[in-house]
Amino acid sequence: MAGWTPECAMNEASPAGAPPAPVAVSLTPNQRAWLRFRHHTPAMLSLAFLAILLLVVLFGPFFLPHHPDALSETQCAPPSAQHWCGTDLHGRDLLARMIHGARVSLMVGAVGAGVSLVIGVLWGAIAGYVGGRTDELMMRAVDILYSLPSIVFVIVLITTLEQLVTAVLGHAGIGLSARLLFLFVGLGAVSWLNMARIVRGQVLSLRRRPFVEASLALGASHTRILARHILPNVAGVVMVYLTLTVPSVILYESFLSYLGLGIQPPMASWGSLIAEGARQLNPIRVYWWLLVFPCGMLVATLLALNFLGDGLRNALDPRAGE
């Protein structure tokens, strides 16, 4: 992927009669990247943490004794053997709510990053590959969007989408899942700017490389060059920034839910749980568990994702970090 260099191309293109390259020690670039990644301890630990988190989030609810929306008599109870993380203002089990909230937060991260990936890579690749006036125009658009505060954009986007869908579906009223979808799309739509810039920069420099020019001279079509030469070479960097976009989207969703714009009750995400905990702050009684556990879970996940990104960058783009 990122290790694919013009030298490799020359090896492939060497005449059949040439002596074969030594085979015994040669690893593919992907194998070498994996080797580098495995030696990055924080990244491996993070990968393990995220895998466990994913398992818990997917299958945990089947084993939990409490339903996330079940009310009980024990309101704001501190952590105990029965409620491991305590209960909230309505007596709901905090652990169950956190795990359900994790579903939302992780899904938002994945889908939002996916949306930003598609828009960002397409925008950046087209701008960088076509170049000239198109490039200039597309990048100025990115600059202008960059100088609009994204929160305004998100609010407008989410409410507009909501109205559009309500208009299309008639008076059926939109379900919670539809609202979630807007959140995903809205978040993805404001987080692609950096991706576009990075991809454009990469494509711009790749386009001038000898192996691309050689390929052009040999009569390859633009589609083929993009698909075979440009995109595989960009993939490493894109991958790295994707892992860094996931935490920033999760963060943004938490922020919006904290404002009350994202997830609507009784659903929960980490952001709305933290907001709930913050609302219970008062000088008389401190319900620390309502804050510490959701905050801890959010921070731990973001940490893991960031370390994962570092490890990937180390592995896929060795020139960038060190």
Added chain:
Amino acid sequence: MYLLKRIVFLLPLLLVISFLAFVLVRLAPGGPFDKERKPAAPEIERNIRARYHLDEPLWKQYLRYLGLGWETGPDGQRKLFQGGLVRGDFGPSLRYRDHSVNDVLGQGLPVSLTLGFLAFLVAQGIGLPLGFLCAIRQGRWQDHLGSFIAVLAICVPGFVMVPLLIMAFAIHWRWFPPALWESPSHAVLPALALGFYFSGRIARLMREGMLGVLKSEFIVTARAKGLSETAVLLRHALPLGILPVVSYSGPLLADLLTGSFVVENVFQIPGIGVFLVNSSLSRDYPMVVGLVLLYAALLLVLNLLVDLSYGWLDPRVRHE
């Protein structure tokens, strides 16, 4: 010449941004008068809309907002638009009826500027030394610990930091007041909460910038000449190593100076950060456009300053 060209380009850019913001907030469904105490009779609402010229076509509203052009009065006389952006008037607030956007900015901006600048100092004060230390101790335990702290800071956003800080330092230990904006001690927790998150980014940029510079040939030369390590690091490496931080500081400062919703909301600080979110939600059109313009103008000017400081810090960069 370069400077002149950049400054000339600022105005059309701001115009485009103001137009985009102007159209964008009006595209959103709902209007500024939806949340009145009781649903107003249609003719009352029509009157209110007419009073704020919201019934006019969009282009005319925009020209009126800019203050360029004229209208024909009922008596058939042409008269120029009054106020408008060209005369430094951001228009009336549709939500806070007795106030103009200028009033709100005039009251809130000094507070937000103070808080934002303090937070900027916190971010740089933690981030720069941390990143520097990591870079000169690369690969050792100081580097690992420092880098961990930097990543941790990036993972603790304001809305996590704020309630935790209040719980610990205002409620449990009672060292600092939990809210309001009166004495210097009121500024400690908000500035810390706002600045800490960004210190992590600064530390990482600083570390990478310094590492890149420390490998270059002129550093080897400087050491070979027998310069002391302090002189090599501070006089030769630092001005170049800090460049990534400098270019990040432009957007960062613009961001911080225009206030933060969470921090101002929770600490009940009368800044302008709260207004950006609230006015977008309540469709207070002139307020949104005014705040967006303020942010954009700050961002563009600060980015210009950043680019200029490049030439000063890095002798290889000279603007034609």
